[in-house]
Amino acid sequence: MRRRVVITGMGVITPLGHSPAELFASVVAGRSAVGPIVHFDARTFPTTFASQVSDFDLAKYLPDAAKFRNCGVNTKYALAAGKQALADAGLLEIKGDRSRMGVYLGSGEGQENFEVLTSSTAKATAAGERTANLREAAGWLFKRLNGPQEAEAEMYAPSGYLADTFALDGPFASCQTACAASSQALGEAGEMIRTGEADVMLAGGSHSMITPTGISGFNRLTALSQRNDSPKTASRPFDLTRDGFVIGEGAGLMVLEELEHAKARGANIIAELSGYGSTADAYRMTDPHPQGKGAIRCMADALTDAKLNPTDIGYINAHGTSTQANDAAETAAIKSVFCDHAYKLPVSSSKSMLGHLIAAAGVAELVISVMVIQKGVIPPTINLETPDPACDLDYVPHHAREARARHVLSNSFGFGGQNIALVVSAFRG
Amino acid sequence: MVSTPRRTVLTGLGVLSPIGSTTDAFWDALVASVCGVRTVSLFDAYELPCRIAGEVPGFSAKGMIDKSYRRSLNAMARTVELGVIGSQLAMQNAGIAKGTVPPARIGIEFASLMGATDLNDMAAASKLSSPDDETVSHALWGSIGLPEITPLWMLKYLPNMPACHTTILYDIQGPSNTQIPGDTSGLVALFEAARILRRGTTDVMVVGGSEARINPITLSRHNLFVELSKRNDDPAHAVRPFDAARDGTVLGEGSAVFALEELEHARGRNATILGELVGWSAGVDRGKKGPGLARVIRNALASANIQPSDVDHVNAHGTGTTAGDAFEARGIAEVFGRDVPVFAPLSRFGNLGAASGLMELAGSVLALKHGLLPGTLNHEKLAADCPISVHTGAPRPVTKPYAVKVTYTDLGQCAAAVVKRWSDA
Structure with a gap:
């Protein structure tokens, strides 16, 4: 029989709370964390707002926080969320052999030093020119960049520091598949437990792109909402007037554990990670397939993997980005997989409140999905005011709803066509 | 299983x-x-x-x-x-x-x-946003710089x-x-x-x-x-x-x-088979001390169900850095001593970062296939802190069916793959 994977710990750093309980209370209350960008001066950017983590201090989590002063927030958020998850699972204390405990982090690019990149390039570019003198530019970059900070910007750092700090000596991986990354990390980490390569995996994601480069990149692609006069209503998944996603940041980590291992040590089993599907669209770089071809197959694969029928699913936590293309394609895909049941099935988008945590989005939303099973309450899709004929499902508009769900499906679809669906189930021995 | x-x-x-x-x-x-x-x-x-x-x-x-x-x-x-x-x-x-x-x-x-x-993708925008060439104005970047940036x-x-x-x-x-x-x-x-x-x-x-x-x-x-x-x-x-x-x-x-x-x-489909991936392991050696890398190599051998004596050569990352090579050699030596020769192809092309692991592995896959192991370039005098045996000089015949590829990051994340020469037996 296949080894079963259960969730025994969870931790988050998000714009709506620094613990799973706070996060869930916020989304059930329909709160939005979206506001003006404070991380840098974005007042002249096409988009001036975001969903940001506030009051974060790594020293609250780690006594040696100063050691990480040169690290970017991808590392810092991951450490804080990881500590919560391991403490929740009762695995924080480092004793004995830890070589069957690993890390799988969906994470982002290391944060570049925008100020030095632009000023050095400017200095190496003659007035009126469109090309830089690269010899000079390299010289200025070498003089101006901060070596220790650059070292910490290497992409292995966030996953490496999780392993190093919490003595997770077993298998590791770290992926960057845009908005699908942390869901993919959870799914593949579960597979590493199923194959027997590990008994415990700390898995999830950590990401911030609320930087001048990140906002510039998404703004040039016209992917972000530009509703600057009303940031809190800007993320409006499935609404006819949606105009792009609202960028967020944060981290989430879960302790995934092989069932017998969890039982043997008397762990508190929160839920079971029962299904995983992963597909590629092979369609376009920025747009999902309009009928959701890849999304359909990944949801169907996740159900098959969980040995469930579509009617077993009691709630879908949608990818629901608030872009025109995603929300219509995702709705079409859900209808294709769930047929008549699609119309009886509550579907909501946490991004309406939380914004889009990019590489950390999937795990934050899976934490919410797990708590829906635990608490019997489904968080709403806020800002859904004008119905879109292409989006005609029950999106739980405005207000949370009490409902029992034994099995929940959560979607994450990434830029570049990576599609992930995960199924979590109430644990039954 | x-x-x-x-x-x-x-x-x-x-x-x-x-x-x-x-x-x-x-x-x-x-x-x-x-x-x-x-x-x-x-x-x-x-x-x-x-x-x-x-x-x-x-x-x-x-x-x-x-x-x-x-x-x-x-x-x-x-x-x-x-x-x-x-x-x-x-x-x-x-x-x-x-x-x-x-x-x-x-x-x-x-x-x-x-x-x-x-840098030329951002040269015009940077120039407009940094009038003094020392600092950048986010306000200028957002207003007149950004339109100069290609949408893609x-x-x-x-x-x-x-x-x-x-x-x-x-x-x-x-x-x-x-x-x-x-x-x-x-x-x-x-x-x-x-x-x-x-x-x-x-x-x-x-x-x-x-x-x-x-x-x-x-x-x-x-x-x-x-x-x-x-x-x-x-x-x-x-x-x-x-x-x-x-x-x-x-x-x-x-x-x-x-x-x-x-x-x-x-x-x-009658494909030509270059070799077989028969085992692997990944794990962390906190502080890059050596025993953690050795554990990862042993786990990889165990997953392939082979012994150190079955291995023709170890393909090392061998970056030529002072601390890196000493660490890697300690880990390899703990498993293989000086019995299995180490081949490090990196001195021929540099550290390819994300491409390094598979490029280096390609060296061993081809060596097993051709039955010939090239020497490690620029290895002349074994360092005292590297207690291994390095294959150097002219290519030598491959004598055993397996090669082990090793690599790591500076935070001690280690990976080892075991590949086998293809034979239809």
Whole structure:
């Protein structure tokens, strides 16, 4: 029989709370964390707002926080969320052999030093020119960049520091598949437990792109909402007037554990990670397939993997980005997989409140999905005011709803066509 | 496991490297001990302390990309171009044309890091936003700088783009993932691909790594925090794995892509089999002490169900850095002592970062296939802190069926793969 994977710990750093309980209370209350960008001066950017983590201090989590002063927030958020998850699972204390405990982090690019990149390039570019003198530019970059900070910007750092700090000596991986990354990390980490390569995996994601480069990149692609006069209503998944996603940041980590291992040590089993599907669209770089071809197959694969029928699913936590293309394609895909049941099935988008945590989005939303099973309450899709004929499902508009769900499906679809669906189930021995 | 796992074989290889851009040219250069480390030519690196590197000579994506896809080159940085062309070469080498494998039965696992932006993509915007050339005004950037930036700017550099373009180019609709844990990314991608094949999700996986590192940003950054060789005047002898006179590594660029395939599927289409991936392990050696790396190597051997004495050679990362080589040698020595020779191909082409693991592995896959192990270039006098036996000098015959590939990151993340010479027995 296949080894079963259960969730025994969870931790988050998000714009709506620094613990799973706070996060869930916020989304059930329909709160939005979206506001003006404070991380840098974005007042002249096409988009001036975001969903940001506030009051974060790594020293609250780690006594040696100063050691990480040169690290970017991808590392810092991951450490804080990881500590919560391991403490929740009762695995924080480092004793004995830890070589069957690993890390799988969906994470982002290391944060570049925008100020030095632009000023050095400017200095190496003659007035009126469109090309830089690269010899000079390299010289200025070498003089101006901060070596220790650059070292910490290497992409292995966030996953490496999780392993190093919490003595997770077993298998590791770290992926960057845009908005699908942390869901993919959870799914593949579960597979590493199923194959027997590990008994415990700390898995999830950590990401911030609320930087001048990140906002510039998404703004040039016209992917972000530009509703600057009303940031809190800007993320409006499935609404006819949606105009792009609202960028967020944060981290989430879960302790995934092989069932017998969890039982043997008397762990508190929160839920079971029962299904995983992963597909590629092979369609376009920025747009999902309009009928959701890849999304359909990944949801169907996740159900098959969980040995469930579509009617077993009691709630879908949608990818629901608030872009025109995603929300219509995702709705079409859900209808294709769930047929008549699609119309009886509550579907909501946490991004309406939380914004889009990019590489950390999937795990934050899976934490919410797990708590829906635990608490019997489904968080709403806020800002859904004008119905879109292409989006005609029950999106739980405005207000949370009490409902029992034994099995929940959560979607994450990434830029570049990576599609992930995960199924979590109430644990039954 | 109760059932026999599905077997995973290597059936295609594409390389774009500083010592050759076909599989044959790469192998010939390995045997002839050609060194691809030279003075940087892609830009004038005179201002940097280390200005030697391994570049892919004459690489032109325009001349190589599938005609149907040429239009998309404007959305690809050099890292992405290397990855996509490398994938094309691997698929051609494997004899897999688009559509010949059902789209859902083929997936991709890539190793690629954030590409450095081409400074000329941001030169005009930077000039407008930094009137004093010392500081940048976010307000100017947001208002008059940003419109100067190409709309596809971000897409040119995202790590998952080599995989993304390849899925579109070959209609790959199975899982697509991109690994980013530094120099271990390629092997971590290979392990996940094998897991996906074993569990029956797909029959073929494209497994590649690519990175373009010879540009003002990447080279100046690494000059700040990596021990790079000072032998600017003697690039061919700069990287000296496990050598008493080693003084650092150099960066390189390139792309190495394999087709990894389930054995019966490969047999069914009469594919040429280059070798078999029979085992692997990943794990962390906190503080890079050595015993953790040894544990990972032992776990990899155990997963392949073999003993150290079955191994023909260990293929090391062998970066030529003081601390790195000493750490790696300690780990290897704990498992193999001086009994199994170590081969380190990196001195020929530099540290290819995300492409390093699979490019280095390609050296051993080809060595097993040809029955000949090339020597480690620039290893002349074994360092006292490296208690291993390094194979150097002329190529020697391969005597045993297995090779073990080892690599690591600076935070002690270690990976080891076991490959076996293919025989139909």
